Amino acid sequence: MIRYLRLYGYFLRFSVSRAMEFRFDFFFRIGMDMLWYAHHLAFFWLLYRHTPLLGGWNLDQLLVFSGGMFLVDAIQMTMTANNTWMLPIYVNKGDPDYYLVRPVSSLFFLSLRDFAANSFINFLMAVGLFAWALARYPGPLGAGAIAMYVGLLLLGTLLHWSLHMIFILPVFWLHTSGGLREVFWSLDRYTQRPHGIFTGWVRRVLVSLLPFALIVSYPTTALFNGLTWTLFLHIAGAAAAAFLVLVWIWKRGLRVYASASS
Amino acid sequence: MNVFWSFAGVEARKRMSYRVDFWVNAVVSFVTELGVAWFIVLAMFAGGGRVGDFSREGMLLYFVAIILGSRIVRSADLEWAIADDIYNGALSRYLLYPANFVVLKYATQIGALLPVLIQIVLFGAWVPFVLGIPEGIHVTPATAAMCLGALAVANLLHFMTCLPLQLVAFWADNCWSLLVAHRIVASFLGGLLLPLSLFPSWSQTALAALPFRYLFAFPVDVLLGRVSPVEYVAGLAVAVLWCGIFAGISAAIWRRGTLQYTGVGM
Numbered sequence: 409m410i411r412y413l414r415l416y417g418y419f420l421r422f423s424v425s426r427a428m429e430f431r432f433d434f435f436f437r438i439g440m441d442m443l444w445y446a447h448h449l450a451f452f453w454l455l456y457r458h459t460p461l462l463g464g465w466n467l468d469q470l471l472v473f474s475g476g477m478f479l480v481d482a483i484q485m486t487m488t489a490n491n492t493w494m495l496p497i498y499v500n501k502g503d504p505d506y507y508l509v510r511p512v513s514s515l516f517f518l519s520l521r522d523f524a525a526n527s528f529i530n531f532l533m534a535v536g537l538f539a540w541a542l543a544r545y546p547g548p549l550g551a552g553a554i555a556m557y558v559g560l561l562l563l564g565t566l567l568h569w570s571l572h573m574i575f576i577l578p579v580f581w582l583h584t585s586g587g588l589r590e591v592f593w594s595l596d597r598y599t600q601r602p603h604g605i606f607t608g609w610v611r612r613v614l615v616s617l618l619p620f621a622l623i624v625s626y627p628t629t630a631l632f633n634g635l636t637w638t639l640f641l642h643i644a645g646a647a648a649a650a651f652l653v654l655v656w657i658w659k660r661g662l663r664v665y666a667s668a669s670s
Numbered sequence: 671m672n673v674f675w676s677f678a679g680v681e682a683r684k685r686m687s688y689r690v691d692f693w694v695n696a697v698v699s700f701v702t703e704l705g706v707a708w709f710i711v712l713a714m715f716a717g718g719g720r721v722g723d724f725s726r727e728g729m730l731l732y733f734v735a736i737i738l739g740s741r742i743v744r745s746a747d748l749e750w751a752i753a754d755d756i757y758n759g760a761l762s763r764y765l766l767y768p769a770n771f772v773v774l775k776y777a778t779q780i781g782a783l784l785p786v787l788i789q790i791v792l793f794g795a796w797v798p799f800v801l802g803i804p805e806g807i808h809v810t811p812a813t814a815a816m817c818l819g820a821l822a823v824a825n826l827l828h829f830m831t832c833l834p835l836q837l838v839a840f841w842a843d844n845c846w847s848l849l850v851a852h853r854i855v856a857s858f859l860g861g862l863l864l865p866l867s868l869f870p871s872w873s874q875t876a877l878a879a880l881p882f883r884y885l886f887a888f889p890v891d892v893l894l895g896r897v898s899p900v901e902y903v904a905g906l907a908v909a910v911l912w913c914g915i916f917a918g919i920s921a922a923i924w925r926r927g928t929l930q931y932t933g934v935g936m
């Protein structure tokens with residue numbers, strides 16, 4: 409474990425120094441994420457001008473949900489997004505060869521080697537927005553409840569990353585430019601809306617087969633309605649199951665991986 | 671003109687050759703985008719009545735139309751082909767062709783429309799049977815024809831608004847985040863996420879003056895009979911004016927950029 413933490417420290421140092429060399433991109437990406445936050449908040453602000461509730465939540469609750477979503481997004485943009493973007497390219501070019509011969513987990517290496525220093529600025533902004541949404545919430549939210557919420561959001565982040573990878577890893581078989589990444593990005597829209605607006609079988613699918621509602625919506629529900637064991641086990645079970653499926657697909661993928669000819 | 675259509679034809683054939691990948695993405699993307707919008711609309715109308723100047727069915731029809739229309743407008747969206755050519759040095763061979771690089775790239779975008787048009791027909795065929803024509807909506811052959819004109823201008827305008835951002839590749843190694851930012855702003859201020867009539871009244875003048883409305887909301891409003899002939903002509907004029915403005919900005923950037931272009935990959 410210590411070895412992996414030290415290795416991650418090297419990833420950080422290398423990524424930060426490289427990010428500073430490409431200054432244009434550094435600021436473009438910060439601006440892009442700021443626009444994404446702003447448009448998201450403006451979208452819901454406009455919606456609530458015409459309706460008092462959306463999926464059972466008022467604007468204050470929706471802002472807390474948005475803060476949670478920004479946090480999950482910022483973590484994945486900072487820690488994994490560059491890596492998930494490059495992974496299909498590496499596989500198609502045969503680059504995993506370099507990582508397979510190293511005495512560390514290839515999944516760890518290829519998933520976390522590039523830390524997005526520019527998105528770390530956005531992570532700080534997301535933390536600020538998250539804190540602002542919680543601070544302006546009129547109801548009582550104790551420190552324990554907020555800590556529980558952050559913990560559940562971290563589980564949601566693991567679930568989100570695992571699902572993302574599950575959609576990318578078919579590149580081992582399909583040899584397309586991004587696996588099923590576009591499909592994931594389409595489905596990820598469900599993460600960005602409160603699950604209360606969905607009904608019927610769509611809602612059931614979003615908490616089971618494609619558990620996008622468990623990433624932010626369910627943790628937010630736990631914050632407002634209280635955490636039950638059922639809810640916790642549901643989120644943790646889905647995150648663990650998705651991670652195990654990811655590891656299983658990764659191992660199967662490496663078996664069919666044929667280096668540069670992939 | 672022959673060269674233009676040759677490039678468009680090559681791109682159309684290329685797009686049609688990646689069928690499984692293309693159709694899986696197309697179907698999931700359409701179903702998801704429409705699904706999210708659909709449930710948002712149902713949640714907004716949970717209390718009944720009207721929202722802004724829309725009935726529930728009217729707003730559902732608006733979202734179906736704008737989601738399908740946006741595919742025509744965006745065509746080869748987010749593929750930063752021009753930026754890639756500049757950055758990788760592939761621009762060099764185009765500079766030797768006896769044709770304008772930007773026009774050839776637009777031909778490629780037109781070629782990419784063929785599979786999109788097939789999608790529109792397939793995905794849009796069910797609409798009249800499920801939604802019908804809600805009260806307050808007036809779709810006629812005339813509005814459909816006017817909409818086609820607005821979509822053609824919108825497609826060009828989308829290309830022109832992205833062009834200066836792609837040309838930043840002469841200086842920056844990676845301008846994809848600029849194009850993503852463009853997509854975010856255009857979706858929001860173009861009415862793709864929410865009808866523009868739901869925006870506050872104080873913002874309406876600015877929305878009408880900015881180019882984004884003419885990308886998505888305007889062609890759909892034309893189709894649904896929400897735009898008078900005078901407003902239609904004025905809208906097209908504003909869109910064409912914006913095309914000219916972005917063409918001027920792009921030409922200036924192009925002149926400065928090509929002065930320092932090395933042709934070996936930046």
